[in-house]
Amino acid sequence: MVDAIPPRSEVLGCPVRGRGTTLRSACATCAGHPTSRQECFGPRTPLFLEGAAASHVVAVVSGCLREVRTTPDGRAQAVRLVKAGELAGTEALVGRPYDSTLESLTRVRVCVVPAPEVLAHLDRYPEAWRALHRDACGALQAVRETVLRIGLQSAEDRIFALFEELGSDVPRGRWFQLPLNRIEIGELLSLAHATVSRTIGRLVERGLIQVRGRKIRLLDRRD
Amino acid sequence: MVDAIPPRSEVLGCPVRGRGTTLRSACATCAGHPTSRQECFGPRTPLFLEGAAASHVVAVVSGCLREVRTTPDGRAQAVRLVKAGELAGTEALVGRPYDSTLESLTRVRVCVVPAPEVLAHLDRYPEAWRALHRDACGALQAVRETVLRIGLQSAEDRIFALFEELGSDVPRGRWFQLPLNRIEIGELLSLAHATVSRTIGRLVERGLIQVRGRKIRLLDRRD
DNA sequence: CGCTTATTTGATCTTGATCAATGGTAGTGG
DNA sequence: CCACTACCATTGATCAAGATCAAATAAGCG
Structure with missing residues (x-):
C-alpha cells in the first residue's frame, strides 16, 4: 500500500533508514x-x-x-x-x-x-x-x-475494516498485534469503548476473527 | 479563509480569473x-x-x-x-x-x-x-x-457549523443562498434528510437562524 | 394548470451511548 | 510469594439520538 521507505528520505533530505550503525537511536x-x-x-x-x-x-x-x-x-x-x-x-x-x-x-x-x-x-x-x-x-x-x-458503516463494519487495514501487511490468517486499545479504537471509529468491546465479541461469535488479548487473527469466512 | 484567486493560477500555469473578456465561457x-x-x-x-x-x-x-x-x-x-x-x-x-x-x-x-x-x-x-x-x-x-x-458533534451542531462555514464570507445576519438541498446536507454531515429538516426546524425555533426556502440567515443569539 | 421534485411532519424502531459494576492482567514493592 | 494498584476489557441495564418508513404539503417550472 505504501512505498518502501527510501534509504534517504526524498522529501526531507536526511537519512531515514533505521538500521544503519551510524544512526543514533x-x-x-x-x-x-x-x-x-x-x-x-x-x-x-x-x-x-x-x-x-x-x-x-x-x-x-x-x-x-x-x-x-x-x-x-x-x-x-x-x-x-x-x-x-x-x-x-x-x-x-x-x-x-x-x-x-x-x-x-x-x-x-x-x-x-x-x-x-x-x-x-x-x-x-x-x-x-x-x-x-x-x-x-x-x-x-x-x-x-x-x-x-x-x-456510513455500522460498528461491525468499521471495526472489521480497521482490522483488515491494520493487518494488511500480514498474511491472512496469521496472528498480529493491535497497536490500539479499545478506547483508541473507539476514538478512531467514533464508537464508545463499551461498543467496541461488544462488537469485537460479536465478530468473534460470527467466526470472522479470533482474539487473544491484543493479539488478533482474521479468518477467511466470507459472509 | 481561502486566499484570493490569483489572476493566473500558480499551480496550473493558466489564466484562472473568470471575468477577462478573452476567456471563453x-x-x-x-x-x-x-x-x-x-x-x-x-x-x-x-x-x-x-x-x-x-x-x-x-x-x-x-x-x-x-x-x-x-x-x-x-x-x-x-x-x-x-x-x-x-x-x-x-x-x-x-x-x-x-x-x-x-x-x-x-x-x-x-x-x-x-x-x-x-x-x-x-x-x-x-x-x-x-x-x-x-x-x-x-x-x-x-x-x-x-x-x-x-x-463527535450532534446533528444540531453539525448543521449549524456547516451553515457558519457556508456563510463565512457574508456578514453575519445577512441572507445568503444554500448551495445544497436537504439530501446533500445529509450526505455531507451523515444525517438522514428527514433529520436534517427537523434539525433545521429546531435551530429556527431556538432563534439561531432564519430560513426562507433555500435562503438562510444566521442570527447573533449566543447560547 | 399539472407535473416533478423538495421539504416537512408523524409514528415507530434500532443502534449505539451512557452509567455502572465486575473480572483480568501486569507491574511494583514489601 | 502475595497484596496492592493501575489499567484494560467485558458485561449488564437503560436511554436517547437519529434512522427508517410513510404520507402530506409546498415549491418550482414547463
Whole structure:
C-alpha cells in the first residue's frame, strides 16, 4: 500500500533508514544530535500539539502513530493512522499551525526535521516536491477513508475494516498485534469503548476473527 | 479563509480569473477550446468519477462543488466542499486514480488542465509546488473538519457549523443562498434528510437562524 | 394548470451511548 | 510469594439520538 521507505528520505533530505550503525537511536530526552535527527519515542507520546506553531516535519521510520483532535470537553477524535514511510506535520512547510496532535501508539522511530531545512532541501532538489505531494495525496485518501467509515458503516463494519487495514501487511490468517486499545479504537471509529468491546465479541461469535488479548487473527469466512 | 484567486493560477500555469473578456465561457458540451481551458458546468454535474484514471486537475474559478464517494448499495458520503480558489483531482499528478467523485453543486466555472501540462508547469516554475502543497494542506484540513463533525458533534451542531462555514464570507445576519438541498446536507454531515429538516426546524425555533426556502440567515443569539 | 421534485411532519424502531459494576492482567514493592 | 494498584476489557441495564418508513404539503417550472 505504501512505498518502501527510501534509504534517504526524498522529501526531507536526511537519512531515514533505521538500521544503519551510524544512526543514533536517540530517545525522547536526547533530541537534537547534530549528525542525525532520528529519535525514538515510547508509546502514547505526543510529538506535536494541534494549534501549536508548526516548526518541524516528522517522517515515520518505524512504528505507528495517530493524528488526533481533542474537543474542549475532553473527547478525542482520531483522524488517521500514520505508519512507516509516511509524513506528518507538513503544514509546517506552508506556515500553518499544526492542524492535529501527532501521538505515538507504539514505540516509534521518527525523523524530525525543522521546516526551513526541508524547504532548503526542496529548493535544491525540486523532484522531492513530487514525493511530498504523493504523501499528501496518501494522507488525504486515508482521511477520506475515515470519513467513509464513520459516516456510513455500522460498528461491525468499521471495526472489521480497521482490522483488515491494520493487518494488511500480514498474511491472512496469521496472528498480529493491535497497536490500539479499545478506547483508541473507539476514538478512531467514533464508537464508545463499551461498543467496541461488544462488537469485537460479536465478530468473534460470527467466526470472522479470533482474539487473544491484543493479539488478533482474521479468518477467511466470507459472509 | 481561502486566499484570493490569483489572476493566473500558480499551480496550473493558466489564466484562472473568470471575468477577462478573452476567456471563453464554454459550457459542458464544448470542452477543449485550445486557447483557454475555462469551462462552465451546470449544477449537479459530475466532473470526474471516483476510481477513474486521473488525467486532469481542476481549479475552481467560481461556484461550489463537492467531493463525494458512493457505496455499492447507493448511499453517498460527501467528503468536503470545494470552493473558488481551490483545487481538486491533484491525484492526477502522482498517477493515482481519482479518489472521489467531483460534482458541481451550483453552476461553476472551472479550469480543467491535463496533468502532464501541470507537471510541465511545475517543472518550469518550482515555486508553484509550494502553492500546490498549500492547497493540499487546506484540503486535508477540510476533510479533517468533516471527520470531527460527523465523529463527535450532534446533528444540531453539525448543521449549524456547516451553515457558519457556508456563510463565512457574508456578514453575519445577512441572507445568503444554500448551495445544497436537504439530501446533500445529509450526505455531507451523515444525517438522514428527514433529520436534517427537523434539525433545521429546531435551530429556527431556538432563534439561531432564519430560513426562507433555500435562503438562510444566521442570527447573533449566543447560547 | 399539472407535473416533478423538495421539504416537512408523524409514528415507530434500532443502534449505539451512557452509567455502572465486575473480572483480568501486569507491574511494583514489601 | 502475595497484596496492592493501575489499567484494560467485558458485561449488564437503560436511554436517547437519529434512522427508517410513510404520507402530506409546498415549491418550482414547463
